[in-house]
Amino acid sequence: MSRIAFDGAAVEVGSETGRGAGRTLLHPLTLELTERRIAVIGANGSGKSTLLKLVDALQEPTAGSVTVDGVDTRHDPATIRSRVGFVFTDPSAQLIMPTLREDVTLSLRRSVPRRERAARAAEVLDRFGLTALADQSVFDLSAGERQLGALAVVLAVGPAVLVLDEPSTLLDLRNTLLLRRTLAALDQQVLMSTHDLDLAAACDRVLVLEDGRVIADDDGPAAVAFYRRRCDEGLRPGPPGSTGGGS
Numbered sequence: 001m002s003r004i005a006f007d008g009a010a011v012e013v014g015s016e017t018g019r020g021a022g023r024t025l026l027h028p029l030t031l032e033l034t035e036r037r038i039a040v041i042g043a044n045g046s047g048k049s050t051l052l053k054l055v056d057a058l059q060e061p062t063a064g065s066v067t068v069d070g071v072d073t074r075h076d077p078a079t080i081r082s083r084v085g086f087v088f089t090d091p092s093a094q095l096i097m098p099t100l101r102e103d104v105t106l107s108l109r110r111s112v113p114r115r116e117r118a119a120r121a122a123e124v125l126d127r128f129g130l131t132a133l134a135d136q137s138v139f140d141l142s143a144g145e146r147q148l149g150a151l152a153v154v155l156a157v158g159p160a161v162l163v164l165d166e167p168s169t170l171l172d173l174r175n176t177l178l179l180r181r182t183l184a185a186l187d188q189q190v191l192m193s194t195h196d197l198d199l200a201a202a203c204d205r206v207l208v209l210e211d212g213r214v215i216a217d218d219d220g221p222a223a224v225a226f227y228r229r230r231c232d233e234g235l236r237p238g239p240p241g242s243t244g245g246g247s
């Protein structure tokens, strides 16, 4: 497994405009992620996507640093991106060719010799049950089919670390189960954000985010139980923290 290290990494936006103090999207975070399956959970706007983007150099820390196996995301984003594959929530950000087959083939251009690409693409598409849809216009695919397609495109090149931002939001039950099985079988280290608490509970390690801070860091079942309690408490009447009999 790779070693993803946050060393005082923080993200603040807005202060550069000179209007106000700016907003902290992620408070200084120091931790190392070396587990095989890691999930990040938390409310909308808690900073999950911000944290994930730091790992693939899609977002620079405004303080501290983030490294993957010692490679600093700010100093060498190209190396980072060759090792870390990022699957966006919105698959249209990833699919740029007319069909999935072409997209998967295109993604193989740097890693697989030309004459082997077609066979490899077919193999990847088959693994995701996408063979029958491989040559259909991507515009005619359902949202969930596109999401699976985007995952196939990223996995085709065999990144060491796979980062997924809410991979199951658009998927029906059958494809959620397919996704779960696929992720479980992958050799890669997986770091994902999700609102699917079953998916999170099955992970080796789960970070719970709240307002840009990690408020729990535990194994899957314990972190999910903590998050459920936290949400329950937040929904009860009365000032926050005044109820619930402690944490």
Ligand SMILES: Nc1ncnc2c1ncn2[C@@H]1O[C@H](COP(=O)(O)OP(=O)(O)OP(=O)(O)O)[C@@H](O)[C@H]1O
Pocket (backbone or CB within 6 Å): 013, 014, 023, 025, 042, 043, 044, 045, 046, 047, 048, 049, 050, 051
């Ligand atoms: N460039 C930016 N400028 C100002 N605010 C931003 C910027 N980017 C993100 N934010 C804000 O930062 C907060 C955290 O965003 P982030 O996308 O990380 O949340 P999230 O936990 O992924 O939420 P969701 O579950 O809805 O995907 C949000 O309130 C968002 O509006």
Ligand SMILES: [Mg+2]
Pocket (backbone or CB within 6 Å): 048, 049, 050, 165, 193
């Ligand atoms: Mg998000």
